[in-house]
Structures are given as structure tokens and as C-alpha cells.
Amino acid sequence: MTVRGSQNARDRSGQLVSRALPHIVLLIACFVAVAPFVWAFLGSLKPFRELVSSSDMLPKVWTLKAYTDILGRINITDAFKNSILIGLVITISSLITSSALGYVFAKYRFPGRDLLFLLLVSTLMIPFMVILVPLYITVADAGLVNSQAGVIVVSLWTSLGIFMMRQFIANIPTELIDAARIDGASEFYVYRRIILPLSASPLAALGVLVFLGSWDSFLWPSTVLTSPENQTVPLLLSGLRSLHFGRYDLWSAGSMLTIIPVMVVYLFASRYFIRGVSMTGLKG
Amino acid sequence: MTATTDTPRPRPRPSLRERVGRVLSRPTFRFGAVVLLPTLIWYAIFVFAPILRSIQLSLLDYNLLDPGSSRFAGLDNFADLFANHRFWVGVGNTVSWSILSFIFIVPISLLLAACLASVSRGRAVYQAVIFLPVVVSVVALGVLFRVLMDPQVGFFNRVLAMVGLPAFSWLSSSDTALVTLVGISAWKSIGLFVVILTAGMLNIPGEVYDAARVDGAGRWQLFRRVTLPLLLPTLALVMVLITIGSLQEYTLPTVVTGAPGLQGGPGESTLLYNLVVYDEAFTYVRFGTASAAALIEFVVILGISLVWLRVLRARY
Numbered sequence: 001m002t003v004r005g006s007q008n009a010r011d012r013s014g015q016l017v018s019r020a021l022p023h024i025v026l027l028i029a030c031f032v033a034v035a036p037f038v039w040a041f042l043g044s045l046k047p048f049r050e051l052v053s054s055s056d057m058l059p060k061v062w063t064l065k066a067y068t069d070i071l072g073r074i075n076i077t078d079a080f081k082n083s084i085l086i087g088l089v090i091t092i093s094s095l096i097t098s099s100a101l102g103y104v105f106a107k108y109r110f111p112g113r114d115l116l117f118l119l120l121v122s123t124l125m126i127p128f129m130v131i132l133v134p135l136y137i138t139v140a141d142a143g144l145v146n147s148q149a150g151v152i153v154v155s156l157w158t159s160l161g162i163f164m165m166r167q168f169i170a171n172i173p174t175e176l177i178d179a180a181r182i183d184g185a186s187e188f189y190v191y192r193r194i195i196l197p198l199s200a201s202p203l204a205a206l207g208v209l210v211f212l213g214s215w216d217s218f219l220w221p222s223t224v225l226t227s228p229e230n231q232t233v234p235l236l237l238s239g240l241r242s243l244h245f246g247r248y249d250l251w252s253a254g255s256m257l258t259i260i261p262v263m264v265v266y267l268f269a270s271r272y273f274i275r276g277v278s279m280t281g282l283k284g
Numbered sequence: 285m286t287a288t289t290d291t292p293r294p295r296p297r298p299s300l301r302e303r304v305g306r307v308l309s310r311p312t313f314r315f316g317a318v319v320l321l322p323t324l325i326w327y328a329i330f331v332f333a334p335i336l337r338s339i340q341l342s343l344l345d346y347n348l349l350d351p352g353s354s355r356f357a358g359l360d361n362f363a364d365l366f367a368n369h370r371f372w373v374g375v376g377n378t379v380s381w382s383i384l385s386f387i388f389i390v391p392i393s394l395l396l397a398a399c400l401a402s403v404s405r406g407r408a409v410y411q412a413v414i415f416l417p418v419v420v421s422v423v424a425l426g427v428l429f430r431v432l433m434d435p436q437v438g439f440f441n442r443v444l445a446m447v448g449l450p451a452f453s454w455l456s457s458s459d460t461a462l463v464t465l466v467g468i469s470a471w472k473s474i475g476l477f478v479v480i481l482t483a484g485m486l487n488i489p490g491e492v493y494d495a496a497r498v499d500g501a502g503r504w505q506l507f508r509r510v511t512l513p514l515l516l517p518t519l520a521l522v523m524v525l526i527t528i529g530s531l532q533e534y535t536l537p538t539v540v541t542g543a544p545g546l547q548g549g550p551g552e553s554t555l556l557y558n559l560v561v562y563d564e565a566f567t568y569v570r571f572g573t574a575s576a577a578a579l580i581e582f583v584v585i586l587g588i589s590l591v592w593l594r595v596l597r598a599r600y
């Protein structure tokens with residue numbers, strides 16, 4: 001009786017451990033994922049002296065000086081305006097082009113349709129480095145170097161978006177579209193009133209993906225944009241490294257200013273972030 | 285170009301002219317044309333022409349001041365590239381980067397995905413937190429890690445000192461910079477692979493596990509004999525993504541190492557392939573060799589993608 005009892009208890013505790021184990025591993029992973037942000041954020045609230053001398057996690061003196069400093073010293077508000085403007089234009093354009101092309105490729109029949117679709121989607125495999133130099137020459141010839149238009153113009157269409165939207169719209173019943181057509185709806189009306197509303201969810205995921213991509217984009221903007229007033233946020237941050245060398249308080253504050261808005265949005269829409277970004281991975 | 289909808293055509297055959305006229309006046313034709321024409325023009329200018337131009341540039345001795353007088357150079361650019369030791373440094377570092385990425389990412393993301401697939405409560409929350417670094421700007425992260433990893437005053441070495449460990453050189457020594465950088469990159473991207481692998485694991489039907497359990501399989505055996513083999517296509521995708529990602533890595537090493545103009549340091553320890561290509565183009569202004577180098581990258585990525593498609597086809 002006693003033997004059996006203790007064995008049961010051991011079984012049960014064994015089960016408890018094996019139940020808890022995944023949770024423990026995941027909690028550690030969550031800690032590792034978040035800790036650098038917390039350390040950096042707390043660091044950004046320390047005075048410069050303390051930041052480079054104390055190993056305490058919490059600031060002894062809490063201050064927003066790094067933030068007021070960075071706002072006063074460099075044109076971070078302009079950079080935000082530029083980044084937001086570029087991001088919005090690229091996102092809106094990508095959503096329109098991707099959904100319209102998705103509709104045409106999914107529901108229209110014309111000779112060469114599948115070949116054309118394959119051709120557009122296969123450009124996903126092209127590394128940006130391959131077209132970087134010719135693209136630069138083209139944009140320079142068009143007089144768009146050092147202008148936001150030069151950044152925007154190369155991202156008006158997105159092959160991944162076309163692919164995603166075609167896959168989704170193909171599943172919208174054709175009868176629905178035909179019914180609207182019989183009622184006299186124009187093609188634009190079908191697109192606007194049937195296709196777009198039904199595609200809201202993948203469009204949201206795509207929108208998040210495109211905006212994030214533009215928000216983080218570094219290679220092309222750093223090649224095209226040269227003057228300080230046209231810089232986007234990543235360019236400005238990168239420039240801090242030489243402009244204010246060793247000013248870790250400014251570096252931390254600047255980075256946190258870039259990260260915090262994204263995190264706040266992520267808090268409410270992590271679903272769309274995960275779905276959108278995972279789709280880049282699942283395109284194969 | 286004609287556009288028709290799914291509706292059947294009328295029977296009596298009208299003349300060619302009539303038929304063309306009918307197609308042109310179809311609402312689907314007009315909408316299709318409005319959508320497709322600008323698309324084709326944009327792709328021609330910003331994707332297809334640059335690719336062809338890139339091939340052309342790689343065969344030219346490009347004259348920057350007078351592009352029209354550029355001389356045909358045959359394969360000289362490729363020869364120059366192979367003679368440049370930076371090219372080989374870039375190749376070596378990129379291969380190391382891929383291998384280190386595998387070592388960092390594959391086991392940990394498998395473990396985390398297995399844990400996520402096995403918990404019933406809190407999966408979405410765990411996943412969202414682990415995914416967080418994926419969505420954060422690379423440049424901001426690069427700058428932050430520069431601060432945290434400063435050998436003297438950075439937080440990481442402070443923590444090491446507090447627990448009595450010797451300071452680590454992180455990004456400041458050519459022995460440790462590459463592995464540190466891969467660590468940051470793995471930390472940032474692992475959430476993506478965890479999400480992909482978790483989805484793959486949850487797609488494995490529960491009956492397979494039940495059958496294996498009836499046969500007396502333990503936890504490890506279940507993972508080893510059921511999960512892993514059935515997860516192979518997903519795992520292959522993850523590996524392809526890691527490899528292609530490594531080949532295309534540019535921003536993180538650029539932002540984290542050195543000041544602008546001194547990327548790839550210390551020394552040439554983190555000089556990845558794309559940094560070599562970019563420098564060829566915009567530091568040394570040798571468009572020919574830069575294009576040649578980029579095309580080699582293209583061919584490698586194309587090869588990997590095709591092998592991957594082949595594997596997929598063979599399985600389904």
C-alpha cells in the first residue's frame with residue numbers, strides 16, 4: 001500500500017515535470033527574446049555617465065535626457081516623417097497592385113496567363129544585389145537620386161504580394177463574381193466591392209509585411225538617399241555611429257524610438273505580423 | 285491579347301473583326317488591360333531590364349564617365365574577381381556564416397517548436413513573444429547590440445563580470461566577431477523558423493502519434509521516428525531559407541561592424557559576400573566586377589531554389 005502510494009506520487013510528479021518542461025523551456029526562450037530590449041530600454045533612461053559606468057539594471061537616476069538630446073541634436077522627426085511617408089505610399093501601392101493582379105490572375109482567362117504569372121513570381125528568386133547597380137543607374141538617369149520618389153518607385157509592385165493574393169482570391173467562389181456581373185456590376189465594382197472586402201485579412205497581413213519591410217529597409221535607401229534631410233530612420237540611426245561616436249545614450253534612445261512604435265502596434269496585431277512575415281518564408 | 289471570362293462563347297462564328305471587337309469591348313478586357321499594362325511596363329523597367337543590364341555590365345569594361353564608350357571585356361571581370369582576395373574572403377565568411385547559422389538555429393528552433401506543439405495553453409502568447417525580435421528593425425537592433433556588447437562598458441560583459449566570468453570580446457576581436465554576429469542574426473530570426481516548424485509539427489495527424497504510442501514508443505522515440513521524418517520537407521524549407529538568407533545578409537554586418545566605410549571588420553572577419561559586392565560597386569566603383577559577383581550569387585541562389593523545388597516535387 002505504502003509502496004504503491006509512493007510510486008503513484010513519483011509517477012505523478014514525473015508527469016508534472018514532463019508537463020512543465022516545455023513551459024520552462026518556452027519561458028526561458030521568451031526571456032532571451034525580450035531581455036536585450038529591456039536592458040537597452042532601461043539603459044536609455046540612465047544619464048550617460050551612469051550608462052557607461054554602472055552595471056545595475058535599473059537606473060539610479062531616471063532621466064529622459066538622452067531622448068530630449070537626440071530630438072534636439074538631429075533631425076529625427078524629419079526622418080520619421082520620411083520613413084512614414086515612404087512606407088505608406090509603398091504599402092498602399094502594393095496592396096492595390098497585388099489585389100488587382102491577384103484578381104486578374106485568379107479569375108481571368110487569357111493566353112499566356114500562367115506563364116506571365118510564373119514569370120512575375122519567379123523574380124522573387126532574384127537577389128536585390130543583382131539589380132542594384134543597374135537600378136541605381138536607371139534611377140539616376142531619371143533624376144530621382146536623393147529623392148523619396150527614387151526609394152518608392154522600385155517598390156510599387158511586389159511579386160510576393162501578387163502571389164499571395166492570387167492564391168487567396170482563387171478560393172473566392174466565381175459564382176459570386178458572376179452573380180454581380182449579371183446584375184450589371186462593372187469589373188471595377190466587382191474588384192472594389194467583392195474582391196477587396198473578402199480579402200481583408202490577407203491584405204492586412206501583406207500590408208504589415210510591406211510596411212515593415214519598408215520601415216526596416218536599408219540597402220536601397222542608403223544607396224539612393226544622400227542628403228541628411230531626406231534620410232529615413234534606419235539611415236539616421238546608422239549615421240549616429242559616426243556622427244556621435246561612442247554616445248551610447250543617444251544610440252540607445254534613437255534605437256528605442258524606432259523600436260517602440262513597431263512594438264506597440266505588434267502588441268495589438270501580432271497575428272497579422274506573424275502571418276505576414278511567415279508568408280515570406282512559406283512562399284516556396 | 286484577349287481576355288475572356290468563364291462564360292461560354294456564343295455558337296455562330298462571327299468574323300475575325302467582329303470577334304476582336306467583341307473581346308476589346310468586354311469589361312474584363314478593359315479592366316485586365318488597365319491592371320496588366322502598367323504592371324508589365326514597371327516590371328520591364330525595374331526588374332527585367334536591370335537583370336539584362338547586369339549581365340551586360342558583367343561583360344563590359346564599364347566607363348563611368350562615358351558609358352557609351354564602354355569596351356566589351358569578355359570574361360575579364362570574372363577573372364578580375366577571382367584574382368581579388370576579398371572575393372574569396374567573402375565566400376569563406378559567407379560559408380562560415382551559413383554553417384554557424386545552421387548550428388545556432390536548427391536545434392534551438394526544433395526544440396522550441398516541439399515545446400510549442402506540445403503545450404495546449406499559452407501557445408499563441410509564447411509564439412508572439414518569441415517572434416518579437418523578427419519584427420524589429422535590423423538597423424536599430426544592430427545599434428543596440430553595439431551598445432550592449434561594448435567590451436568595456438557594455439551590459440553583457442558587466443553581467444559576465446558579476447557572475448565571475450572573464451570578459452568576452454564579442455564584436456571587437458576578429459576571432460569572435462563573426463560568431464557573435466551570427467548569434468545576433470540567429471536570435472533575431474529564430475522566431476520565424478519556430479513558427480514555420482511549429483505549423484509543420486501541428487500538421488502531422490494525431491493518429492500517427494496514437495499508433496506509435498500504442499506500439500510503445502516513448503517521447504524521444506516519437507520525436508525521432510515520427511516527428512522528424514514527417515517534418516523533413518518543412519525542415520528542408522528552413523534550411524533553404526537559412527542558406528539563402530546567409531547569402532543575402534548585408535544590413536546587420538554593415539550596421540554592427542565598424543563605422544561607415546569600414547564595414548566587415550575587425551580586419552576582414554565579417555566581410556560577407558554582399559559587402560564585397562557592394563564595395564566593388566559603390567566604394568571602388570567597378571560596376572563590371574560588381575555585376576559579375578552579383579550574378580554568381582544569383583546563379584547559386586537559383587541552383588539552391590531549383591534543387592529545393594526538385595525535392596518538393598519528388599515528395600508529392
